[in-house]
Amino acid sequence: MxxxxxxxxxxxxxxxxxxxxxxxxxxxxxxxxxxxxxxxxxxxxxxxxxxxxxxxxxxxxxxxxxxxxxxxxxxxxxxxxxxxxxxxxxxxxxxxxxxxxxxxxxxxxxxxxxxxxxxxxxxxxxxxxxxxxxxxxxxxxxxxxxxxxxxxxxxxxxxxxxxxxxxxxxxxxxxxxxxxxxxxxxxxxxxxxxxxxxxxxxQRLQALEDHRLRAAAAISDAHRPGKLLELLALVQFAPVVSPRLIAQKLGVTLSGAGKLLMRAEDLELLTEVSGRRAWRTYMAPDLAVSFGFVARPVGRPRSAARQLKDLEPALTAFDQEMAALDEVLVKLGVLKLADDAALSIDAQA
Structure with a gap:
């Protein structure tokens, strides 16, 4: 039965x-x-x-x-x-x-x-x-x-x-x-x-929102932000990046991409996870902790910058950059951000 x-x-x-x-x-x-x-x-x-x-x-x-x-x-x-x-x-x-x-x-x-x-x-x-x-x-x-x-x-x-x-x-x-x-x-x-x-x-949504506010604060305080705005907006959609990938996506030299990534790391907006001197790999800080690449920080977490009036222009520019990236994803049918990433992967392997 x-x-x-x-x-x-x-x-x-x-x-x-x-x-x-x-x-x-x-x-x-x-x-x-x-x-x-x-x-x-x-x-x-x-x-x-x-x-x-x-x-x-x-x-x-x-x-x-x-x-x-x-x-x-x-x-x-x-x-x-x-x-x-x-x-x-x-x-x-x-x-x-x-x-x-x-x-x-x-x-x-x-x-x-x-x-x-x-x-x-x-x-x-x-x-x-x-x-x-x-x-x-x-x-x-x-x-x-x-x-x-x-x-x-x-x-x-x-x-x-x-x-x-x-x-x-x-x-x-x-x-x-x-x-x-x-x-x-x-x-x-x-x-x-x-x-x-x-x-x-x-928790991950909160981390993204905090990253957005801290990125806007960094851009607002920067004397010469350069491609920092574009980089930090891209990292929201591609939280694992390398100098070669950034050079391809932002149209900068490989050396310039490396310096840009180190600048973001100094601002604590990215974390280096590869442990290499060359062909470094960077990741969003919350994911680096979640995936076990770095230890969870001890003590009370640093609060994100509040949305004050003087941050509004930087937040607006950041959101516009993210919206432009989102439109690209829609047109591509939400394809992965690096269709030409084979060159990057081969170079790092």
């Missing part, structure tokens, strides 16, 4: 499950509210798509770290990192997904996941997050590819759990396919994962 597969939207309620559901809903709500109004929403969404894609690849048994995707999509190969597996990773999949994430047309959840959609009569009265987990589980059992994992952010938005598209909320749990009978453990684990991802996403 075939054992019925339990419905994740109709669990056995326990205090642990209720606590996990409350935390996940609150964390997602806070992130959604901030992203919806943040001036750094565009670069955050791009970075969040790299985070979500990494999670989806891991759900397909790929042994890969988040920094590998960040480096590749920024156009820089980090020294000492192994080659990425090719049997599960197709860059075209990421680019197509990023294009879908930018779509603003509302969808009904039944159209997001092409699966059998017979539901109970009280379906709409069940918690929305649990309904989303149940749909994701059905989709994962019906489709063995990476698609079900990448569909989850769109599913959350189509079910009106989020207003903005939040790619970092991609979850990939093999138990959806392999052990669906363990419903209680699956629900609690994935609710905790969603809460963790939302809280990490909020």
């Amino acid at each position: 075939t054992r019925p597969i339990p419905d994740l939207s109709e669990p056995v309620w326990t205090s642990k499950l209720v606590s996990a559901l409350e935390r996940a809903a609150a964390s997602i709500g806070r992130l959604d509210a901030r992203v919806s109004v943040s001036p750094a929403a565009a670069p955050w969404s791009l970075r969040a798509s790299w985070t979500g894609y990494t999670a989806a690849l891991r759900g397909q048994s790929a042994e890969i770290d988040e920094i590998d995707i960040f480096g590749r999509e920024s156009g820089v190969k980090l020294p000492g990192r192994p080659a990425m597996p090719t049997h599960v990773d197709d860059p075209g999949t990421l680019q197509a997904w990023q294009g879908r994430l930018r779509q603003r047309e509302p969808n009904y959840w039944r159209d997001v996941a092409a699966i059998p959609t017979d539901v109970a009569e009280d379906w709409n009265r069940r918690p929305a997050l649990l309904r989303a987990l149940e749909v994701a589980a059905r989709h994962a059992r019906a489709d063995a590819t990476i698609t079900p994992w990448l569909t989850i952010p769109s599913l959350l938005r189509s079910m009106k759990i989020t207003h903005a598209m939040l790619p970092c909320l991609t979850i990939a749990d093999k138990a959806f396919r392999l052990a669906p009978s363990e419903s209680q453990a699956i629900i609690v684990r994935n609710l905790r994962t969603l809460a963790d991802r939302a809280e990490e996403g909020l």
